[in-house]
Amino acid sequence: MTRVLIIDDDERLAAPLGDFLARHNLQLSSATHPDEGLKMLQDEDFELVILDVMLPDRNGFELCKAIRRQSDIPIVMLSARGEVDDRLVGLELGADDYIAKPFEPRELVVRIQNILKRSESVSSGSQILAYENMIIDKTLQQVSVGGNIVKLTSNEYQLLLMLASSPGRKFSRDDILNFLKGTEVELYSRAVDIQISRLRQKLKPTDYIKTIWGAGYQFVAPAAEGESS
Numbered sequence: 001m002t003r004v005l006i007i008d009d010d011e012r013l014a015a016p017l018g019d020f021l022a023r024h025n026l027q028l029s030s031a032t033h034p035d036e037g038l039k040m041l042q043d044e045d046f047e048l049v050i051l052d053v054m055l056p057d058r059n060g061f062e063l064c065k066a067i068r069r070q071s072d073i074p075i076v077m078l079s080a081r082g083e084v085d086d087r088l089v090g091l092e093l094g095a096d097d098y099i100a101k102p103f104e105p106r107e108l109v110v111r112i113q114n115i116l117k118r119s120e121s122v123s124s125g126s127q128i129l130a131y132e133n134m135i136i137d138k139t140l141q142q143v144s145v146g147g148n149i150v151k152l153t154s155n156e157y158q159l160l161l162m163l164a165s166s167p168g169r170k171f172s173r174d175d176i177l178n179f180l181k182g183t184e185v186e187l188y189s190r191a192v193d194i195q196i197s198r199l200r201q202k203l204k205p206t207d208y209i210k211t212i213w214g215a216g217y218q219f220v221a222p223a224a225e226g227e228s229s
Contacts, residue, residue, distance in 0.1 A: 001027040002116065003045060007037035007063065008052035008078065020105040026112065034063045041071060048112060051095070053079030053086070061093055068094040072141075074115045074154040076108070091191045092198075094153040118158050118179070129164050131221040133206050136164055143203075150202050159195055163209060163219035172216035 004026050006014055014030035021028045029046070031037035034055050041049070049067065053060035064075060077090040077098040087098040097111050129136040135144045141157060143150045152160065162179055163171060176192050196217060200209055208221035 001025050002047050003027050003029065004048045004050060004112065005029050005031065005037065005040055005044075005046045006050040006052075006078075007031045007034065007055065007060075008050070009033070009055055010052070017105060017108075021109065021112075024109045024113070026109070034058050034066075037063070038066060041067065041073070046073060048074045048076065048115065050076050050078050050108070053077060053090070061089060064090065064093045064095055068153065072151065072153050072157065076111060076115070078103075078108075088191060088194070091155075092194055094155075096153065096155045115154070118154075129161075131164070131206075131208065134164075134203070134208065134221065136161060145203055145206055152199075152202060155195060156199050156202070160199055160203075160209075163217065164221070167219045167221060170212050170215050170218050175216065 001022075002025060004021065006017070006028060008014070008030070009032045011032055014028065018028035018030070029040065029044070031040055034057060037049075037051075040046075051060050051064060051067075055063060060077060060079065064077070067073065067075065074096045075094065077087070077095045078101065079086070079098075080101040087100075090098045096115050099108060099111055127137065127139045129138070133146055137143075138161070143152055143157065143160065159176070159179075162176075173192050176195075196209060196211075200207070203209070206221070208219055210218045210220050212218050
């Protein structure tokens with residue numbers, strides 16, 4: 001079963017949610033305090049985190065930043081704070097998706113399954129993509145620029161791999177939204193540019209992701225000598 005950790009101070013949520021997720025091959029563990037959740041992430045192997053925004057001692061945004069400093073595990077933000085600006089903050093900090101309370105458990109399952117499917121789909125094909133100053137190792141899910149490892153979130157890695165797997169192809173915002181399905185379209189239509197901007201910053205000094213004005217984005221990079229992308 002896929003192991004999922006929920007960090008939420010509502011003790012009444014974990015048990016019924018865990019029963020529902022179990023029917024979809026998802027094993028739920030829970031923590032009610034940020035420090036407890038961070039320790040569990042350090043000591044155990046999980047494939048996804050469900051993270052509440054309203055937590056004791058530090059909020060979910062702060063905890064998301066702390067998790068991102070040590071892990072690129074997919075994160076779904078979960079909160080009664082459903083305003084678009086709050087959701088964008090979560091995505092800017094590296095969350096993969098954001099769902100507002102109250103929610104239907106089935107919707108949460110679909111969001112989780114979509115994130116996990118994206119991770120699987122981008123791992124198919126050749127296991128190494130090599131460009132002039134960048135290497136993407138799909139076996140390790142690792143990206144290096146100029147020989148230095150670049151730390152990317154799950155969404156950033158998947159988005160880069162989608163672009164880099166088809167160099168020269170123009171990807172519209174709709175293409176990207178369809179790939180990142182699961183997150184609300186009206187939210188991600190504003191967040192696509194944020195994701196691209198974060199990628200570009202992390203991949204400096206390369207400048208392989210080009211903006212095609214009015215059309216979308218394109219990955220343009222020469223293959224490394226002796227390699228084929």
